[in-house]
Amino acid sequence: MNEQLVLAEVAGPIATVTLNDPPMNPVSTRTLDALHAALDRVEAEPSVRCVIFTGAGERAFCAGGDLRQESQFQDPEAAKAFREYGRRTLNRLECFPKPIVAAIHGYCIGGGTALAWSCDLRIAADNTVFRAADAYLGLIPSWGMGLLRLPRFVGRNKAMDILLLGGNFGAEEAFAMGLVSRVVPAASLMAEARAAAERIAAASPTAILATRQAIQYGLRHSWDEMVRFEEELCERVFEHPDAKEGMAAFFEKRPPRFQDR
Numbered sequence: 001m002n003e004q005l006v007l008a009e010v011a012g013p014i015a016t017v018t019l020n021d022p023p024m025n026p027v028s029t030r031t032l033d034a035l036h037a038a039l040d041r042v043e044a045e046p047s048v049r050c051v052i053f054t055g056a057g058e059r060a061f062c063a064g065g066d067l068r069q070e071s072q073f074q075d076p077e078a079a080k081a082f083r084e085y086g087r088r089t090l091n092r093l094e095c096f097p098k099p100i101v102a103a104i105h106g107y108c109i110g111g112g113t114a115l116a117w118s119c120d121l122r123i124a125a126d127n128t129v130f131r132a133a134d135a136y137l138g139l140i141p142s143w144g145m146g147l148l149r150l151p152r153f154v155g156r157n158k159a160m161d162i163l164l165l166g167g168n169f170g171a172e173e174a175f176a177m178g179l180v181s182r183v184v185p186a187a188s189l190m191a192e193a194r195a196a197a198e199r200i201a202a203a204s205p206t207a208i209l210a211t212r213q214a215i216q217y218g219l220r221h222s223w224d225e226m227v228r229f230e231e232e233l234c235e236r237v238f239e240h241p242d243a244k245e246g247m248a249a250f251f252e253k254r255p256p257r258f259q260d261r
Contacts, residue, residue, distance in 0.1 A: 005019070005031050006037070015042040024062075025057070025061065027066060029085065050100075051099070052102075063109045095216060097209060102121065102193075106127060118149070122180040129168050132162050132166065206261060210233045
């Protein structure tokens with residue numbers, strides 16, 4: 001059952017991970033189990049250099065947490081366990097060894113926004129509808145996105161607008177706030193996501209990972225700590241064979257042959 005809830009397909013250097021419970025692709029504990037199993041498979045493939053993350057069907061990337069499950073969380077410990085599982089999932093997406101491109105379409109609500117906005121690149125179809133309206137269910141965001149990451153992504157005032165008003169907003173508004181990387185026609189969403197993934201896959205996996213690690217570290221630590229970490233990363237990357245290969249390829253006017261991680 002878990003394999004049916006989330007699909008993982010590998011084609012060359014690109015893997016596609018798909019939430020597979022249409023039409024709305026809600027997130028339950030079983031969905032998160034299946035998502036981590038799919039990520040395990042992708043992480044174990046050394047040839048994979050980039051991941052596309054999307055939702056099955058035409059109506060939704062992910063319409064948020066499965067409210068049927070959440071309504072059953074009468075036990076505070078069970079509810080806390082689900083929240084912690086969500087936080088671990090966002091951390092894994094954000095810090096995954098391979099970069100992730102979210103291909104977002106249709107409804108992207110609540111926990112769906114948390115999953116999508118945690119990805120490295122976020123390409124949204126022009127029919128995407130975002131909403132973070134936990135307060136209108138008597139709840140608050142609980143996975144480390146709305147209350148933790150969102151104010152850092154868009155600033156205090158925009159975060160307040162999104163969370164307190166709880167209204168729908170589209171892909172273009174999300175783009176203006178920096179929540180998505182670009183907006184494309186729905187019909188070309190997957191082609192655009194694959195083009196972005198192929199572009200990333202052509203770069204040095206070691207350099208891409210170090211760049212992502214630096215950005216995530218900088219969001220969590222002080223300026224001085226980040227300076228030290230940047231130097232650690234520079235020493236690691238500049239000593240890697242990819243650094244020599246990249247320079248050689250540039251001067252020889254040929255595509256570089258970077259190593260898989």
